[in-house]
Structures are given as C-alpha cells and as structure tokens.
Amino acid sequence: MKPLFACVFIVASLAACERQREAPAPTEAVQTASTPANTTTLKIRIAGMVCGGCAEAAQQALERIDGVRSAEVSFEEGMATVICEAGVSADKLVTVLHHVEMNGEKMQFQASVVE
Numbered sequence: 017m018k019p020l021f022a023c024v025f026i027v028a029s030l031a032a033c034e035r036q037r038e039a040p041a042p043t044e045a046v047q048t049a050s051t052p053a054n055t056t057t058l059k060i061r062i063a064g065m066v067c068g069g070c071a072e073a074a075q076q077a078l079e080r081i082d083g084v085r086s087a088e089v090s091f092e093e094g095m096a097t098v099i100c101e102a103g104v105s106a107d108k109l110v111t112v113l114h115h116v117e118m119n120g121e122k123m124q125f126q127a128s129v130v131e
C-alpha cells in the first residue's frame with residue numbers, strides 16, 4: 017500500500033511542476049487554473065460536424081494557429097473553446113475552421129463566434 021501512495025504523490029508533484037512552468041508568476045492559484053494572464057477565451061459554435069473525428073480535425077486546425085494556447089472542441093455541443101493570446105483575432109479562427117480539410121476533403125464547417 018505504501019509504495020503506491022508514494023508513486024501517486026510523485027505523479028501529482030510532477031503535474032504541479034508542469035503547471036508552474038506554464039505560468040511563471042502565479043499570484044492566485046485560482047487564476048492559473050482557469051485562464052492564464054494575457055490570454056482570452058473564445059467560444060465558437062461549429063455546425064457541420066458529423067462525428068468525433070470532425071471535432072478532432074477542427075481542434076487540430078485550431079491548435080496549429082499562431083497564438084493559440086489550447087483548443088478544445090466538443091462534438092456533442094458543437095462548440096469550440098479556444099484559449100489564445102490577446103492579439104489573436106476571432107475572425108482568423110473562424111476562417112481556419114471554414115477551411116478545415118480531412119484527407120484532402122473540405123469539411124464545410126460553419127463557424128461563428130459566440131463570445
């Protein structure tokens with residue numbers, strides 16, 4: 017029982033360390049857990065996804081954009097949540113989504129900024 021406990025502790029410490037590196041000077045634990053400083057969170061509705069693979073393709077396209085820190089696309093909700101640097105324009109994200117291709121085929125997603 018004891019070795020397992022130690023193992024879990026080490027893994028937890030490493031995870032905390034990883035987070036520390038991303039946000040070098042956290043003043044509030046709560047703030048680092050949600051949105052890092054100098055970033056904005058954009059929500060974009062995506063229509064035209066027919067399976068989880070579509071969501072995956074949309075997510076990868078968003079993650080490739082300069083200034084995008086993280087992107088999460090939910091097929092069930094038809095929604096993308098993107099955390100990006102303040103200078104990234106929402107129009108850019110929408111344009112990229114409109115041009116997502118999978119295996120050389122255009123996905124025909126309809127994207128619009130929610131907030």
Ligand SMILES: [Cu+2]
Pocket residue numbers: 065066067068069070071
């Ligand atoms: Cu699909």
